[in-house]
Amino acid sequence: MALAYRLEQHAPDAEVIVLEQAARLGGAIGTERREGFQIEIGPNGFLDNKPFTLTLCRELGLGERLVPASEAARRNRYLFLGDRLHRLPNSLRSFLRSDVLSWRTRFLLLAECFRPPRRHGGDESIDAFVRRRVGRELAETLADAFVTGIYAGDPKLLSVQAALPRLAELERQYGSVLRGMVQAARLRRETAEPSSGRMWSFREGLTLLIETLRTRLRFAPLTGIPVRTVRRIANDGWRVQSEGRDGWDAEVVVLACPAFEQARLLADEDADLAKAIDGIPYNRLAVVALGYRAADVPRRLDGFGYLSPQRQRRDVLGVQWCSSIFPDRAPPGLVLLRAMCGGWGRPEMVDWDDEQLLRAIHSELRSAMEIEAAPVFHHIIRWPQAIPQYHLGHLERVAWIENRLARHPGLFLTGNAYRGVALNDCVEQAERLAERIAYATLRARMT
Numbered sequence: 185m186a187l188a189y190r191l192e193q194h195a196p197d198a199e200v201i202v203l204e205q206a207a208r209l210g211g212a213i214g215t216e217r218r219e220g221f222q223i224e225i226g227p228n229g230f231l232d233n234k235p236f237t238l239t240l241c242r243e244l245g246l247g248e249r250l251v252p253a254s255e256a257a258r259r260n261r262y263l264f265l266g267d268r269l270h271r272l273p274n275s276l277r278s279f280l281r282s283d284v285l286s287w288r289t290r291f292l293l294l295a296e297c298f299r300p301p302r303r304h305g306g307d308e309s310i311d312a313f314v315r316r317r318v319g320r321e322l323a324e325t326l327a328d329a330f331v332t333g334i335y336a337g338d339p340k341l342l343s344v345q346a347a348l349p350r351l352a353e354l355e356r357q358y359g360s361v362l363r364g365m366v367q368a369a370r371l372r373r374e375t376a377e378p379s380s381g382r383m384w385s386f387r388e389g390l391t392l393l394i395e396t397l398r399t400r401l402r403f404a405p406l407t408g409i410p411v412r413t414v415r416r417i418a419n420d421g422w423r424v425q426s427e428g429r430d431g432w433d434a435e436v437v438v439l440a441c442p443a444f445e446q447a448r449l450l451a452d453e454d455a456d457l458a459k460a461i462d463g464i465p466y467n468r469l470a471v472v473a474l475g476y477r478a479a480d481v482p483r484r485l486d487g488f489g490y491l492s493p494q495r496q497r498r499d500v501l502g503v504q505w506c507s508s509i510f511p512d513r514a515p516p517g518l519v520l521l522r523a524m525c526g527g528w529g530r531p532e533m534v535d536w537d538d539e540q541l542l543r544a545i546h547s548e549l550r551s552a553m554e555i556e557a558a559p560v561f562h563h564i565i566r567w568p569q570a571i572p573q574y575h576l577g578h579l580e581r582v583a584w585i586e587n588r589l590a591r592h593p594g595l596f597l598t599g600n601a602y603r604g605v606a607l608n609d610c611v612e613q614a615e616r617l618a619e620r621i622a623y624a625t626l627r628a629r630m631t
């Protein structure tokens with residue numbers, strides 16, 4: 185939707201047609217209202233670590249309706265380690281005082297400044313990177329939990345260069361991640377740049393962004409249209425075919441559906457390209473929204489929620505305290521939590537029936553948050569192919585795919601499978617791609 189919006193701006197003469205398989209727009213983004221609760225089925229919000237989504241929202245006239253995550257959610261995140269929640273340190277000083285890590289690891293963390301950077305290039309897993317820079321304990325606790333929070337993936341399989349490029353870049357540029365972070369913070373202070381990393385949404389939920397984009401497009405997106413084939417028809421055109429429809433002829437086609445779907449659509453046109461795209465794996469997730477009476481939750485919900493490192497193989501990867509992050513998520517006197525289950529390490533959980541899932545979560549919440557009472561509300565969303573996993577070799581694969589696309593003028597690929605899974609990354613890629621397409625189309629017309 186962001187791509188279509190920007191394309192219409194860059195190429196005002198073009199007829200941009202969005203074909204969406206589902207009955208609703210938004211894909212992973214979706215806000216549902218049930219029994220007075222407001223539930224996000226996918227992303228809970230977006231970060232302002234890059235300006236793209238915030239800028240888009242403001243440009244669409246949604247600036248006044250944006251809400252940042254509460255101050256408590258920004259300050260307090262917890263880690264479920266051993267048998268209790270530990271507050272995660274959010275500054276270097278609090279890190280050194282925190283009991284989450286042993287003295288030895290805290291010392292190793294400081295010593296990271298003096299550890300020489302890696303000499304040879306090549307891909308490296310997040311786990312190997314953190315072990316090399318600091319040590320095993322940090323890799324198995326904080327790094328694992330951090331990866332769980334973003335990818336629900338395996339730090340031993342995820343490529344640091346692809347999945348957490350900033351870490352690899354800090355080492356490359358400053359010789360040390362810690363030194364790089366300190367210098368970046370100093371630079372921000374000197375230039376009075378506001379600190380970033382806050383989560384944003386709308387009082388009405390994230391769907392507002394999709395709805396607003398829909399109303400701004402000149403050509404209404406077509407929903408309920410599952411595209412089945414994409415074939416080249418001549419030197420300068422493509423035919424997009426859906427079930428039981430004649431199809432659409434287009435000068436430019438962008439596939440913005442998940443990688444496995446892109447692969448399916450391209451299988452007849454270029455089997456090798458389809459195979460490379462299909463090699464991007466996805467994890468599975470069950471998102472379980474739970475409503476409780478506030479009085480039944482003994483612990484103060486003074487933060488974002490908690491994460492549990494996947495190495496512990498617990499039934500719940502993490503719990504977001506939704507009604508403490510954004511306003512209007514639960515009716516008065518009630519609270520809304522969102523538990524994440526499954527992930528790369530526990531895919532089978534997504535197939536558990538509702539009762540088994542709820543039982544497992546209840547037991548986890550009793551241990552982590554001392555909640556004894558049953559929820560007054562629940563809603564389960566299953567994502568059989570949830571978040572793409574940037575495993576070792578991902579960037580090489582993406583470079584190969586991009587090279588191969590040179591054989592198919594007018595065909596472009598985007599979406600979360602390639603260069604960032606966060607909503608902000610997807611908007612950034614859409615913006616960059618819209619510019620590239622406008623430029624490529626103009627050049628093709630001039631030659």
Ligand SMILES: Cc1cc2nc3c(=O)[nH]c(=O)nc-3n(C[C@H](O)[C@H](O)[C@H](O)COP(=O)(O)OP(=O)(O)OC[C@H]3O[C@@H](n4cnc5c(N)ncnc54)[C@H](O)[C@@H]3O)c2cc1C
Nearest residue numbers: 204205211212226227228410411441445599600605606607
């Ligand atoms: C549970 C969950 C929680 C998340 N939490 C966060 C978060 O808090 N913050 C954050 O920044 N990111 C989060 N993400 C990641 C982020 O939401 C996604 O990476 C991003 O929204 C993906 O956008 P996309 O446009 O690439 O793909 P999608 O949203 O998957 O959109 C692809 C679209 O293609 C359509 N489609 C598929 N096949 C066809 C076909 N053949 N023909 C036509 N249409 C087709 C689909 O129906 C879908 O609408 C989360 C993701 C999930 C699943």
